[in-house]
Amino acid sequence: MDKHQQPPSGLLRRLLAWVKKTGPWLIVGLFLGGVLFWGAFNTAMEYTNREAFCIGCHEMQENVYVEYQNTVHYSNRSGVRATCPDCHVPKEWGPKMIRKLQASNEVLHKILGSIDTPEKFNAKRLELAKHEWERMKKTDSRECRNCHNFESFDYGVQGRRSANMHQTGLNEGKTCIDCHKGIAHRLPEVNQSIGEINTEGATPREFHPPVEKKDAEAVK
């Protein structure tokens, strides 16, 4: 209360003077404009975070979307659907903005027609998948963990294989994407050393990256 008695500080005084000069209505206008802009901005962000937006581009619809429709993240007993942005767009404000900026690259490649035929898509698929693997590895599969909290895994209910692998793997410092590649789409070529096929595909090292010691320490 006694703050009122104090003379306004320099900054406040200048601000008051500015308000008097520009007129309060303009300030209110600016404020409302800001609100409107922020609203529109957020609406745009929301709009571009819908599945319908993603598959608005046939490049996204004809390959990855069709494949994803056969997976557990599209239809499952719980009726919870993971949509494209759930896995591909970070929820946190900062990383989300960065991902959205990167996505303008997709618009460029849309115009360039980089993946506008199945042939071109398949030729580029390995590269695109590697980007996503790297991104998820770097964030310790943050988007997966938004929905799946491994601290809440009930190993008593999980399948034999899941419970075994989760307990050993996660302790070693592995992350979801290390073991769960191809969870929503068909995989690109992977070199599994079966005869002469896929020798150009993802190498064993890329497909099952070794755990870095550093990561293992951080988990403990």
Added chain:
Amino acid sequence: MKNPSRLFSATLFAVFVASSLFVAPAIGAAESGLKSLRGAEIQAPDTESADPFKGTKDSAPIERNYLQQPPIIPHKIDGYNITIKYNKCMDCHAWSRYKESGATKVSLTHFKTRDGQELSNISPRRYFCVQCHVPQADAKPLVGNRFKAAEGLR
């Protein structure tokens, strides 16, 4: 319009386009009920059929009933694709992977080609695992039978 016949054909065309716009959906609707050759209605199911293999629980390896039996798959295989680009089964069952995944390594017999040549990994004729290996569903036998496991394996 200088040419009445052109006006006439233009009108005709417009009427044709307009009518096809209205009529086409009606035709589509009338023909949506597909019929079999014997005239029975064919209705695509709205929901996925109950797949008895869905929700198979993982279990310990299932005992074999006779020699040379391809072992039953003791775990779920929903979404395990085998394509020319990637063989999901081999991601766990390959000799280079089984230690990490805890899976049974593929049988050595799977490395032999049709001509008896030994390869260093599965031979093409064994590439499609689910040709021979299947998960077990808890389904009642369609007809009664007296099948018993081979003597040496009982």
